[in-house]
Amino acid sequence: xxxxxxxxxxxxxxxxxxxxxxxxxxxxxxxxxxxxxxxxxxxxxxxxxxxxxxxxxxxxxxxxxxxxxxxxxxxxxxxxxxxxxxxxxxxxxxxxxxxxxxxxxxxxxxxxx
Amino acid sequence: xxxxxxxxxxxxxxxxxxxxxxxxxxxxxxxxxxxxxxxxxxxxxxxxxxxxxxxxxxxxxxxxxxxxxxxxxxxxxxxxxxxxxxxxxxxxxxxxxxxxxxxxxxxxxxxxxx
Numbered sequence: 072x073x074x075x076x077x078x079x080x081x082x083x084x085x086x087x088x089x090x091x092x093x094x095x096x097x098x099x100x101x102x103x104x105x106x107x108x109x110x111x112x113x114x115x116x117x118x119x120x121x122x123x124x125x126x127x128x129x130x131x132x133x134x135x136x137x138x139x140x141x142x143x144x145x146x147x148x149x150x151x152x153x154x155x156x157x158x159x160x161x162x163x164x165x166x167x168x169x170x171x172x173x174x175x176x177x178x179x180x181x182x183x184x
Numbered sequence: 185x186x187x188x189x190x191x192x193x194x195x196x197x198x199x200x201x202x203x204x205x206x207x208x209x210x211x212x213x214x215x216x217x218x219x220x221x222x223x224x225x226x227x228x229x230x231x232x233x234x235x236x237x238x239x240x241x242x243x244x245x246x247x248x249x250x251x252x253x254x255x256x257x258x259x260x261x262x263x264x265x266x267x268x269x270x271x272x273x274x275x276x277x278x279x280x281x282x283x284x285x286x287x288x289x290x291x292x293x294x295x296x297x298x
């Protein structure tokens with residue numbers, strides 16, 4: 072069965088610092104991978120997704136993620152954090168066939184002024 | 185505007201009193217799904233539907249029912265709610281069935297069962 076592990080339930084960075092949110096997946100075949108963001112009192116919205124066209128995926132708001140098959144990782148990064156990035160971030164994987172999306176436990180990002 | 189609409193936004197009820205949370209999408213999506221979000225557990229899938237009259241269990245289906253009589257609607261039914269169903273619920277939809285389509289989420293329903 073597929074699973075997703077997000078390392079760190081909380082991450083705190085200073086404004087302008089690098090953001091790194093970690094995600095590892097377990098899958099017997101290359102999966103579809105996603106990062107979603109949830110702002111307070113809102114539903115989730117797609118940040119980016121891996122489609123196998125390129126290992127480095129660029130998303131909205133300056134975020135990007137790199138797919139590393141050898142490490143079964145899909146870590147999310149942003150070079151310079153902004154106060155508006157404070158939110159909860161979820162890594163997700165969908166199985167082939169597409170009917171089951173598994174979410175990680177989430178990482179809450181805090182940005183300090 | 186393309187959206188997934190859930191109602192109600194907040195709901196407080198008592199143990200055993202049947203309730204329905206509605207979900208509607210205006211994007212002609214085939215796939216719809218219900219999730220519950222609990223602290224430290226992320227989102228867990230309750231039920232999903234591939235199309236009208238086609239539904240299947242997710243990871244945590246116990247105590248819930250769904251139906252898909254129309255393409256746009258996918259209500260979540262709690263026949264006899266219990267306190268352990270207190271949670272934040274999200275409905276989501278997407279275009280297809282390859283797995284590569286993004287999910288569109290509703291704004292959520294915060295349910296408290298006393």
